[in-house]
Amino acid sequence: MEYIILILAGILFATAIYNLLQKQLLRIIIGTVLLSHGAHLVILTMGKLKRGQPPILDDAVTDYTDPLPQALILTSIVISFGITSLLLVLAYRTAQENKTDNIEEMRGEPNE
């Protein structure tokens, strides 16, 4: 199972990178979203999958899933949400001001 998830993470990364290298802002944002999904899966897999019960203490349970990756991912999900929403608004405003959503057309002047 772990290797299947790692391959899935690899595919998510590949599609994310491909989208990141596009010109349109919306695709780039989608790229960052996919990138964080992939990263979360990798972190989760590092703690091994499907071992023991959910990490909520209970006297009847002795074997728990690794709680540490989960804590890390939880932080990461929230941060990537912040980034996604900021990027979306930034894209909206940029497209409005510059009348384009193509980053190749947003270059500065030479020597700027």
Added chain:
Amino acid sequence: MIFAVLIPLVLALFIPLISKAKHKVHTGIFVLFIPLGIFLYFIRYIGNDFSPVRHTYNWIPSLNINFDFYLDGLSLLFVLLISGIGTLVVFYSIYYLHKTEKLGHFYVYLLMFMSAMLGVVLSDNVFVLYSFWELTSISSFLLIGYWHHRERSRYGAQKSMLITVFGGLSMLGGLVLLTVITGTTSIRSMIDQVDIILNSNYLPLILVLILLGAFTKSAQFPFHIWLPDAMEAPTPVSAYLHSATMVKAGIYLVARFLPIFVAYEWFFISVSLIGIVTLIWGSYMAVRQTDLKGILAFSTISQLGMIMAMLGFGTEAAIFAAVFHILNHATFKGSLFMVAGIIDHETGTRDIRKLGGLFTIMPISGTLALFGTFSMAGVPLPFLNGFYSKELFFGATTELSVTTNGLASFLSTAVPYLAVFGSIFTFVYSMYLFFGAFTGPKKFDLLKKKPHEAPIGMLISPIVLVLGVIIIGLFPNLTNGTLIAHAAQGILNSEIKPYHIHYWHGFDSLAFQMSLVVVGIGIVLFLTRKKWSNIYHVLPGKRSFNKVYDKLIQKIDDFSAGITNSYMTGSLKLYMSIILLTIIAVTFIIMFTTGGLTNISFDNLAEVEIIDLAVVFIMVLAALATIFVNNKLALIIITGIVGFGISILFVIFRAPDLALTQLVVETISMALFLLAYYHLPELRKRNETITTSATNTILAIGMGVLITLTGIAAHSSNWFNTISEYFVETSYKLGGGHNIVNVILVDMRGLDTLFEIAVLGIAALAIYGLIKVRKNKEAE
């Protein structure tokens, strides 16, 4: 001793405060006491019974880098020059620099230089010496560029910086090699291990590197080109740094390492040859200059070449003469620079073609210049110190006896003739300098100001120096046993009896005959100057080392601009691609060279169920579809599918908190995406070239494969035990919660979460700003 070295640097911190009151009291008056104090502190060491003093202060003991101050005769001579001339220069600058100038900057740089220079001549530790060495380059750069609004000042400052720092870095290479070979950072201990160094295979390289440092600093041919441009600095600086002290740091370095190299034949060849060539070229070019300070600059180059050559000879007589000339040169050249500054100050020009007949108006300055120039020329008069050292120099050239190698023995026979040849031009430019400015027809209508004699304060410093010229001239043996012999002893690292210097050697003395030849031919050449000056059209003609330097700088500029412009195109895509390519290449190389993929284990994996496969399959399809869909609504929905797929996987992998959070976040994200959907333009079909899409595909696949392989490699390794047990055990005991993930977030890694909230807060503020804040069109 450390106080004496660092006090200028420490007090420099207070200069900005003091200089606030510069309109009431000239800042220089406060600064004056610093070099004076240092001079008085060190002058007590002068005497026949001087013996070296060593003070050590720890700095970085683990690297063997300490403030290891060693005061021997050579250091003492330099320390006295630095502080003595420093006092006179500061005094002179009080009258030279007007209160409206940026005095704070000037004195801070000057004090910085003073500390650095004292450090250079006192450090026994090579790395401390190097640090101070570079500090002198930096302060010289700042002082040359003091009037930074002038284009020539900036050019001169940059030139001196590039050339001397290039030499400094070469020298560092040589010092590192020496340290590696001898296993010590102390120059004294290196001298004790001279056999090891002389037998080392790296000896030629060490010699070249160290000499590069010395030759660039002391403006030796062909690195001399920075010194004439350094004359853009205020005159007190030229007198101090670019004549009396800093340019002699190279001389000091060669003298300091002389006991190590003196037995090595190529030391004699390279140092003597470069020294003699510099002597000739400097004096030859000085005759051609029209700027008073230009003449003095080339004259300094030439005199430094002469001292360098004497060090190269390496004989006891030559070393003695070299040290004597270091002292004498500082006195007469310092006074001449100050007189040049006075002329500039009082007439408004330094162009010798516009000057003439100044003696009637400026008799005191004229007299000072008379003593200075005649001493420099080596006119045989018993009250001019320059004559004595020049005669010792001639004497030393005739006593060379090298018989071993062809080149060296040829050089030792040629040296006396070359020395006479160079000194003839020295005589010519000295006469030219004095008679050109002070005698001849008066051309006062060409001057900007009406010339008059300088204020007495400005004259005091050059008068003191000229008194030095005369006193050393009248009583040449005064400084002999007390200072010069100790310095020569410090260079050679062996006992030396003080030489008795005579004025009169008799007509049969070879040195005296050489002096007569110089004076005789010199007078003829000076009088017929106009007739032979066409020779400068032949040599150097249009050739010039400045052009080589300018071309080189231009080429380097163009080259680096070419490289930078080739990738700094302003295209974010390109930057992204370069970064990704680097990550992929470096990580793959490391992974394969360290055998990261050698033992992949397939045991101890979780079992696979149908539902897992189904979710994974749908996510793969959705992820791939994001590339090919060209409808923005479809794209957003497909991305949502991936996000919800992730939350299902979280459920499967027993992470309830994650699943809930992901679900909520995904839902809100979708809502946001749909809001933006309304405002963002429709997706366009990609019409990119095959090369672009191929590059993108390769990068994307490369990165994907890299992540998968890294994950697999990491999963197969078990080098460290998991630390998760700790959290399971202490979650309730320390955190008081049953939900371990929650305890980790809010308790054990509470600060982390706090900053996470801060990040979200900042993002929220930024979003608010982006939406609400608009340019106020009317305010523009």
